[in-house]
Amino acid sequence: MQELESLKSIFKDRIFRVPDYQRGYAWKEEHLEDFWEDIINLPNDRYHYTGLLSLKLVPEEVWERWDKEGWLIEDRGFRPFHVVDGQQRLTTFIILINEIVNCVFQLSENQGKNPEEIYLGSFNLLEIQQEYLMIAKPPHAIIKSYKFGYEKDNPSSELLKHRILSNAESHGSVSESYYTLNLENAKIFFRENLNNYFTFNGIQGIEMLFKKLTRNLMFNIHEIQDDFDVFVAFETMNNRGKKLSNLELLKNRLIYLTTLYEKSELNNDDKRILRDNINEAWKNIYHYLGRNKKRPLVDDEFLNAHWILSFPYTRQKGDDYIKYLLDEKFTPKNVFTKVPVVKDSIIEVEEIVDDTDEFEEELPLAVSNAKLTPSEIEAYVESLKVAARHWYNTFNxxxxxxxxxxxxxxxxxxxxxxxxxxxxxxxxxxxxxxxxxxxxxxxxxxxxxxxxxxxxxxxxxxxxxxxxxxxxxxxxxxxxxxxxxxxxxxxxxxxxxxEAKTAYDNQPFNTYIKRKFVNSSGFYGWNGLKYLLYEYEYEMMSKWGNQKIDWNLFVKNEDDKVSIEHIYPQTPTRIEWLEPFKDFSLVQQKYLTNSLGNLLPLSQSINSSLQNNIFSEKKHPVSSERRGFANGSHSEIEVSYYNEWTAKEILERGLKLISFMEKRWDIKFPNIDTKLEFLCLEFMKDSSAN
Structure with a gap:
């Protein structure tokens, strides 16, 4: 077995690049927390096995296209490697080391000093930067070569260099994605935790942290020899429980397939173009999946939806789509399996005038091509690329x-x-x-x-x-x-x-809603309530202007606060509430409390205890604890026009909301009895006749 190596040993005379078939940086907060706790809790005199690091030596025809690293390889003998497995950990190490350098550099006693004048233990900051982060080519230091990074076309490449490692706020256009968001979050996480760690442990604590990071964490190095092993290793690897997504696996598979075609089917230039197109498509896909930083989209949901549009749908299991894509459609077998194809479909006949009156026939030329053609891959990839933009639009x-x-x-x-x-x-x-x-x-x-x-x-x-x-x-x-x-x-x-348009059958709903009343919540527990009330509010807003309810705040759950108020309280205690409802049984009072007409959307959440106020105080509060109905949402203003709030008003408003439903969703309730049944207020039948 190979001897274990520390981070210091691994980075000596090596350059690391994350290849194009790899996913980006996928670690989230929970992974960063585990990593951080591992480091700070590791005893100073103990070594810790960090896992396998799978590398593949980059061939010259690849690294000679790199812009700024060639001089390190040719002049100083550095060896360039693609990171096949372990890039999540290596990326995390690099970001943490960079933040350690920043933490020390920004200390008050180091202000005005150059990196080579500032020491962390026996190493100055320039030495640390050159060992793990970046080396500037002498004598002018114009060319800056990074020890670790992504292939140039990866969306994370520019962001890692210019925002994460050099701390530049802006450096040209950076295509942000789900992965670039993770990089920025990791930088913030380590910056905040290092500052906190310094507060309690001082510079000695930071020195020991750096030593443990670079000397005590040990890797097992495995160098992969051929391309087949590279792609197989990528498909089977896991990083600290962070499994590859199906979209990530598919990208790797498609790039792998491009290497399997014979030159007669796909020459080297076309292979490169197809591979570039796959990379460009995935760059575009992940841009849209992560475009909304507050709500990044799930890549496997996107892939599943696109599969539904592209291939015959089955409903056997939830993972049918990826089994089809990886095990049936985009497989090496479909590249290796050859099918006969007639290349020249037109028979050219040349008449020959001679004594025999015969002619010669040029027969069709039959060739063998892969069952899965490069053009099929190209078309599928282009379709995915186009779909990503529209997928984002449906969410945003x-x-x-x-x-x-x-x-x-x-x-x-x-x-x-x-x-x-x-x-x-x-x-x-x-x-x-x-x-x-x-x-x-x-x-x-x-x-x-x-x-x-x-x-x-x-x-x-x-x-x-x-x-x-x-x-x-x-x-x-x-x-x-x-x-x-x-x-x-x-x-x-x-x-x-x-039969919604002619005679709406409300039986399924009534069976459901009456169970809700048994549990006391009634319409308040209906999952369509907020949408209905918001649409009713929107209808009035369209007439009168001035939006007063924000949907995101309306559906937000806050402790001890409500955004939908029971006008007639759930637990009435004051005489002003008890008197108008005294003729109804306790069960009927519960139905009135949680009936549709008694539930009001608020423009501003209030403390739940304020719901017990009497109706006049709800319309015009005597204190500044809450906003009154008269100054609230359009629905609140409408309710504020009532002089009193009794069972009659609850029924009246409930019927008004039903009328809105009939108009808005093209529904026809057959009669008043059906409406009362829908509201669970059948006992109010006599009142509805008035």
């Missing part, structure tokens, strides 16, 4: 300049109501250049209606008819069905089941 429609105003509105609504399984269908609609904007808007409107009626009112299971609509998404992508045909199917599925 607000203020999105690529979408029309109406498209933004309806996509936002679909996201808020709960998109269920419809994102692939929306993706197909956005990807197709043959679908007009008006057609997309109508499709989005019908999808939103279907979701609200089927899942929020009809209480359908989350996978209700998902296979059907996945297949329709693929047909739409392939131009085998029109938007109007899909709209007709959406409407038919609702009408055949709930």
């Amino acid at each position: 429609p607000i203020n999105n300049s690529e979408l029309d105003k109406e498209e933004r509105l309806w996509l936002d609504r679909i996201n808020r109501v709960g998109i269920v399984y419809f994102r692939p269908l929306l993706l197909a609609a956005l990807m197709s250049s043959n679908i007009k904007q008006g057609e997309r808007v109508e499709l989005f409107r019908q999808v939103e209606r279907f979701i609200f009626i089927a899942f929020r009112l009809g209480r359908a299971f989350s996978n209700y008819r998902n296979s059907e609509f996945f297949r329709l998404a693929r047909k739409l992508q392939n131009g085998e069905i029109t938007v109007q045909e899909i709209i007709c199917i959406l409407e038919a599925r609702i009408e055949d089941w709930l």
Whole structure:
């Protein structure tokens, strides 16, 4: 077995690059915390096995294209390596060492000094930088060569050099992604924890931390000899429990397949171009997946959705899509398996005039090509690249300049109501250049209606008819069905089941909501409540202007605060509440409290204890503890016009919300009895007649 090596030994006369088939930096906060605790808790006199580091020597034809590292290899004898396994750990080491240097350099006693004048133990900071981070080529120090980094075309390359290691706030255009966000988060994590560690342990603590990092953590080095081993090793590796995503595995597989074609099928220049196209596509994909830093998108969900659009859908298991892609479609077997292809399909006949009156026939030339062609890979990769942008748009429609105003509105609504399984269908609609904007808007409107009626009112299971609509998404992508045909199917599925347009069957909903009343929550526990109340608020905002409720704050859960108020309190104690409801039983009072008409969306969350205030105080508070209805949301202002709040007003407002539902989602309640049953206020039948 090879002797274990420390970080100091590993970095001696070596240059490391993360190759193009590798994923980016994937460690999150929990991985950084584990790493940090391992370092600070390691006894000063103990060694710690850090794992296997798999490397592959970079051939000359590759490193000679590097811009700034050639002089280290040619003049100083450095050996360049691709990091096949262990890049997550090496990246973390480099960021931590860089932050240690920054921490020491910024100490007050070191202000105004050059790096070579500042020491950490027996090493000055310039020596540490040259050993692990960057070497400037003498004599002018214009060329700066980094000991560790990414291939040039990797989106993380520029960010690592110019924001992480050199601390520049801006250096040209940096394509940010999910991975670059992780790099920046790691830098912040170590900077904050080092400053805190210095506060308690002083410079001696930082010195010991650096020593443990570079001398006490030991690696087992394995040099991989050929390309086959490289790609196989990548597919099977794990880094401290952070498994490769399926999208990462697919990229590696596609690049690997480009190396398997014979020159007659794919010459070296075309191999390079196809490989570059794969890298460019993944760079674009991860840019969009991480574009919204607050809500990065899950790469495997994107890959699954694209698979639904590209290949026949099966519903056996959740991982069918990646099994198909890696085990059936994009496999070495499909490259090695040759199928006969007639290259010259036209037979050229040349007449020969002679005594025999015969002619010669040029037969078709048959060749053998791979079952999976390079053009298929190229087309699939290009489709993924295009899909990534539209996938991002479906999640982030607000203020999105690529979408029309109406498209933004309806996509936002679909996201808020709960998109269920419809994102692939929306993706197909956005990807197709043959679908007009008006057609997309109508499709989005019908999808939103279907979701609200089927899942929020009809209480359908989350996978209700998902296979059907996945297949329709693929047909739409392939131009085998029109938007109007899909709209007709959406409407038919609702009408055949709930008859929403003619005589809405509320039985599934009533069975559900009455169970909610048994548990005391009633409509307050309905998962469609906030969406309904927000849409009612939006309707009034469209008339009167001035948005007063922010959806993100509206759905945010805060301890001991509410964003939906029970106007008639859940636990009324004051006589002003007890007197108007005294003729109702306790059960009926509970139904009134949690009925739809008694629930009001607030423009500003309040402490739950304030819900017990009497109605006049809720409209016009006597203190500054809360904002009154009269100065709140449009829904609050509407309620503030009532002189009193009794069971009659609760019923009246509930019926008003039902009327809004009928108009907004094209629903028809058959009669007043059905409406009362929906509200669970059948005992108020006599009041509804007045």
